[in-house]
Amino acid sequence: MANELRFDGRVAIVTGAGNGLGRAHALLLASRGAKVVVNDLGGGRHGGGTSSEAADKVVAEIKAAGGEAVANYDSVEQGSRIVQSALDAFGRIDIVVNNAGILRDVTFHKMTEEDWELIYRVHVLGSFRVTHAAWPHMRDQGYGRIIFTSSAAGIYGNFGQANYSMAKLGIVGLSNTLALEGKKKNVLVNTIAPLAGSRLTETVLPKELIDALKPEYVSPLVAYLCHESSSETGGLFEVGGGFFAKLRWERAEGKTVRLGRGIKVEDLQKDWNKVAGFDTTTHPAEINQSMGPVMANVQAGPAKGGNEFIDVDQALGY
Numbered sequence: 001m002a003n004e005l006r007f008d009g010r011v012a013i014v015t016g017a018g019n020g021l022g023r024a025h026a027l028l029l030a031s032r033g034a035k036v037v038v039n040d041l042g043g044g045r046h047g048g049g050t051s052s053e054a055a056d057k058v059v060a061e062i063k064a065a066g067g068e069a070v071a072n073y074d075s076v077e078q079g080s081r082i083v084q085s086a087l088d089a090f091g092r093i094d095i096v097v098n099n100a101g102i103l104r105d106v107t108f109h110k111m112t113e114e115d116w117e118l119i120y121r122v123h124v125l126g127s128f129r130v131t132h133a134a135w136p137h138m139r140d141q142g143y144g145r146i147i148f149t150s151s152a153a154g155i156y157g158n159f160g161q162a163n164y165s166m167a168k169l170g171i172v173g174l175s176n177t178l179a180l181e182g183k184k185k186n187v188l189v190n191t192i193a194p195l196a197g198s199r200l201t202e203t204v205l206p207k208e209l210i211d212a213l214k215p216e217y218v219s220p221l222v223a224y225l226c227h228e229s230s231s232e233t234g235g236l237f238e239v240g241g242g243f244f245a246k247l248r249w250e251r252a253e254g255k256t257v258r259l260g261r262g263i264k265v266e267d268l269q270k271d272w273n274k275v276a277g278f279d280t281t282t283h284p285a286e287i288n289q290s291m292g293p294v295m296a297n298v299q300a301g302p303a304k305g306g307n308e309f310i311d312v313d314q315a316l317g318y
């Protein structure tokens, strides 16, 4: 293909690449010329056990197709060892796809600290450690592309997944800030919330859906965001089954109560639709925009005159 987006000379780490989505990302990047570290500790879907088989199989697939890859069997909790594998095998690191994941689904009242901690360690700490180890290399070379893997469960909540939801939305926060910190050095950071048939979803989705939602339908977005031609950063994308869409925050019109008089509970009751309704909305995309109405109200100062004027500090006893 004439205008094929290529990754020749680029080195990518894909974590959890022995199965499902990670395998599909690794195969696609390798088919486009990237040298790939196929990381997978080869455990079960709930985090138990280890095996070199999963990563080895994908490396063999990549090589059979004429690509270049090495296996790494460390847990993402040993992030620096995974990055070292890339440096040892290929001498650089350009792309990190944080994908490894497990589930410990259980309703909150039955959740143990171990269920909570394990999910945090693999998803959040693992993503942090791999990325943190790759970060200085990317900054120094003025080039990097990082993908984090979130989930609709984090964005919207999902019954029985309090631990997983916490971890998956934590990753979005990490990604948002790294996007700001990496931009000047051309280190671009995005997050996907995928949907795909895999061993993680085979127990919750019907068989027809598992078969229809192929992991390889997600990977083109990962590859696009990791390509040098993309300038996208700080994005969160829903992707699966052939659907691709960026998400953003939407804020209600809001109600501003002029300062200097007491803010009454009834003020909120009266204008609840402005506070919580979405007839009129804005889309703050950065922290300054988020703070805009607050700062404007503070700068407007206390309302003057009228019986309503009171000294709030005095009223609150400060």
Ligand code: NAI
Residues within 6 Å of the ligand: 015, 016, 017, 018, 019, 020, 021, 022, 039, 040, 041, 042, 043, 044, 045, 047, 054, 074, 075, 076, 077, 099, 100, 101, 102, 122, 126, 149, 150, 151, 152, 193, 194, 195, 196, 197, 198, 199, 200, 201
């Ligand atoms: P999968 O179970 O098919 O693949 C995950 C891979 O990660 C496995 O090969 C596993 O051995 C590996 N892994 C687990 N813990 C690891 C660790 N500590 N270090 C290194 N490798 C480890 O699952 P799937 O569905 O491909 O999931 C990939 C990612 O996508 C996960 O982060 C998951 O939470 C996320 N996701 C998947 C969705 C789906 O619909 N399949 C939905 C939303 C998010």
